[in-house]
Amino acid sequence: MDDTIAAISTAQGVGAISIIRVSGTDAIKIVNKIFSNKKFLNAPSHTIHYGYIMDGDERIDEVLVTIMRAPKTFTKEDIVEINAHGGIMTTDKILELLLVNGCRLAEPGEFTKRAFLNGRIDLTEAEGVMDLINSKTDISRKIALNQVGGKVSSMISDLRDELAGIIANIEVNIDYPEYEDIEEMTIEKINSNLSELESKIDKILKESKNGEILTNGIKTAIVGKPNVGKSSLLNRLIGEDKAIVTDIQGTTRDSIEATLRIDNLILNLIDTAGIRKTEDVVESIGVDKSLKLIDEADLILFVVNYNEKLSHDDLVILDKLKDKNYITIVNKTDLDKKIDDDKLSNVVYVSALNDDNIDEIGNKIKKLFNLEKIETTDLTYLTSARSGAILRKVLDSVKAVRKGIEENYPIDMVEIDLKDIWNLLGEIIGESYDEELLDQLFSRFCVGK
Missing domain, CATH: 1.20.120.430 (tRNA modification GTPase MnmE domain 2)
Structure with missing residues (x-):
């Protein structure tokens, strides 16, 4: 870690501001070579300075540069952050000048790795930083913040x-x-x-x-025999036509994935091929994958038809679910009732066609996973x-x-x-x-x- 690293810290693309971060023993010295404000070299720590990034006599950009001297920095090394105007060409040019003048391009996560190796954070706090960046809900943000905070x-x-x-x-x-x-x-x-x-x-x-x-979401498989409306249900849940819907059995032959947010829960939805005995080689591969997903998933949405009696295929699937978290979705309530639902438990009645009672599925999932209880507890978890x-x-x-x-x-x-x-x-x-x-x-x- 004797060298000085540099990288663009903001997302690539056009924006109001971009930040180029530099860390290492020579961070201040290298930035001083390309910065017009020559008072910068001896500036006190944690101060911001106005000037221009220069390539010889040419002005590259008007910037604000923050100087943070070791050890009171994220990496416990000297850190400089250049706040430039957003834009790919300008940002890349500033990074290029830093590399030409002695910096090395940082590897993925290297600033955080240096923070760990220099004793600024430990491994769980480092993982918390990543979780905080990737958090998709308010509660996952709070969990990650607890990790970052130690x-x-x-x-x-x-x-x-x-x-x-x-x-x-x-x-x-x-x-x-x-x-x-x-x-x-x-x-x-x-x-x-x-x-x-x-x-x-x-x-x-x-x-x-x-x-x-x-933090990572609930792996949720939508399973059932063919033509019970699994793909229609997926489309209703996510609010878009992601899965192809037809009246032909076996239309879905491979799994289709989508993500759904319900309050502070993320569902990683998988629409599976209909489970039935089939001689079709391609369809049978999809059926095998569906059966495997039942074992792997955290939650099963088991879909059956309101207008049909439970078939042998339905009962086979139901038997596989006895030790799993599952919700039975009785679909097609817009048709006449024929289902013998006394064998079913944890049931929600819906019509995917008419978008009836779809929200109740979310309420059932929150209740099943005790979301209200989780949200009021101490959110200190290993994730x-x-x-x-x-x-x-x-x-x-x-x-x-x-x-x-x-x-x-x-x-x-x-x-x-x-x-x-x-x-x-x-x-x-x-x-x-x-x-x-x-x-x-x-x-x-x-x-x-």
Whole structure:
């Protein structure tokens, strides 16, 4: 990190203002080479200066330049931000001059990566920055802001502190058994402490499922046999004709995806091929994909016809849904009723053709996922797949240690296992990491962040 990096931080395109960010040891010196205001070099930190970006004697743009001296910056390095007039040519020209005069083009997420490596933020806070940029609802913004603000880091650090206390007491009891003023760490006491720790971790994981749903959306599959109106329902829900609708069975042969926002919930909708026995090779591939999506989805919208009795295909699908979150959509209420709906549960009656009662589907989904309860709770969740996977590994390890204690494992072996768990928790916040992980994580960022 000895070099100085530069990148455009605002979205590419035409706009009122664009920002070019520079960070590194020589940031101020390099910008000073192309800035007309020569008082800038010795200017105090966190001040803004007016002038022109120059290419030799040629004025490139009239700008405001912000100087922020280390260590009180995002990267903890010297940072300069050039506020230029928006426009592709002008912005690119300023970036080109910076590169010619000694900067290197920043890699995706490199500013945030430097903030992490320099101790300004930890990994969960870095992931929070990305979630904040990508947030699509107000509640996902609040969750991300809690991560950026360090609430998730504090939650994990508290678990580590609790575990460190157990380890320290074990070590003292092993190394200094003659001390009378220390707490005696019996096997029963260790097991009790680990039981409390296990409960806390389990609670965090369960609650963080809400965080994943609110941040990443609910993977929602619309399933049913052919010609029940799945594509018509998708079109009504999203307010546009995305899926082709005909009276011919098997029209939808592959999944069609769309996104729907219901208050603070994002539904990642997938309209699937109709599920039935078929000899058509192409259609059967679509049917297999539909059945697989039932297993993968967080929510199923199961569509049946109001004007038909439940068929064998309907009952086969219904049997696959017994352990899933699902809502039964009885469609075509504009026709005469023939359905035997006593076998159905969690039902919404609609007419996709006439747009009748479609809003009730959203109300049912909010109730199913306890949205009102979630919105009033403390929104401190683990939202990344990376941190969730590590914490699940921690939970399994704690359970394994407790089992080992019950099987009379030597206390020094228990201590080693607890230290491994402590290190695993450290991986969540980046106390320990490998370069490949960092490269993968920060490559998801835009170049100027």
